[in-house]
Amino acid sequence: MVNTNNLAATYLDSLARHRALFDVMDTYQQQATELLAACHQALQAGGKVVWFGNGGSAADAQHLAAEFVVRYKKERGPLASIALTTDTSILTAHSNDYHFDTVFERQVQALCKPEDLVIGLTTSGTSANINLALKAANEIGAYTVALTGRDGGEVKNIAKLPIIIANDETARIQEAHMFIGHWLCEALDLLVAE
Numbered sequence: 001m002v003n004t005n006n007l008a009a010t011y012l013d014s015l016a017r018h019r020a021l022f023d024v025m026d027t028y029q030q031q032a033t034e035l036l037a038a039c040h041q042a043l044q045a046g047g048k049v050v051w052f053g054n055g056g057s058a059a060d061a062q063h064l065a066a067e068f069v070v071r072y073k074k075e076r077g078p079l080a081s082i083a084l085t086t087d088t089s090i091l092t093a094h095s096n097d098y099h100f101d102t103v104f105e106r107q108v109q110a111l112c113k114p115e116d117l118v119i120g121l122t123t124s125g126t127s128a129n130i131n132l133a134l135k136a137a138n139e140i141g142a143y144t145v146a147l148t149g150r151d152g153g154e155v156k157n158i159a160k161l162p163i164i165i166a167n168d169e170t171a172r173i174q175e176a177h178m179f180i181g182h183w184l185c186e187a188l189d190l191l192v193a194e
Helices: 003-021 025-044 056-069 088-097 099-109 128-140 172-193
Strands: 050-053 081-083 117-122 145-147 162-163
Touching: 003 025, 003 172, 025 050, 025 088, 025 117, 025 172, 050 056, 050 088, 050 099, 050 128, 056 081, 056 117, 056 172, 088 099, 088 128, 099 128, 128 145, 145 172, 162 172
Parallel strands: 050 081, 050 117, 117 145, 145 162
Antiparallel strands: none
């Protein structure tokens, strides 16, 4: 039988961690504004927004790319965006023939141009495949962003704009990334409608 007291305590503990995280979200306002400006500039220049991550961050990358291409709230034209986590043939062929560490790097080299905004999601900041892809994007001249967590890991020194959620809990970091991502979508809805 399930102990409902333990479930209630778990729920309250989770809620307290959420509140603590979202109480400090305003500290990311300047970085979020920089992200919005870079995103808008990329789209205005004919570039696209490229997303990638591993595991839950891969799902978040796909989710946000879909919000751009389809819509967020307002009826508007599609915004150029792609998640590098969706093509199973590329992901498996590259990982089989070469190495998983370079699976996103190879796609960045093939698909990105200087007008693009390239966003890597990594809760640890130490994912080799994210870091190598952002380095490749830097070499191309694209604007790079890392949505990361903990202390930022290695990626904070690679991305032009590292947004570090100073938390050690993967779920809370991912929730903050999605909060920023949804805010970006809503802000873009307003910008492209002008």
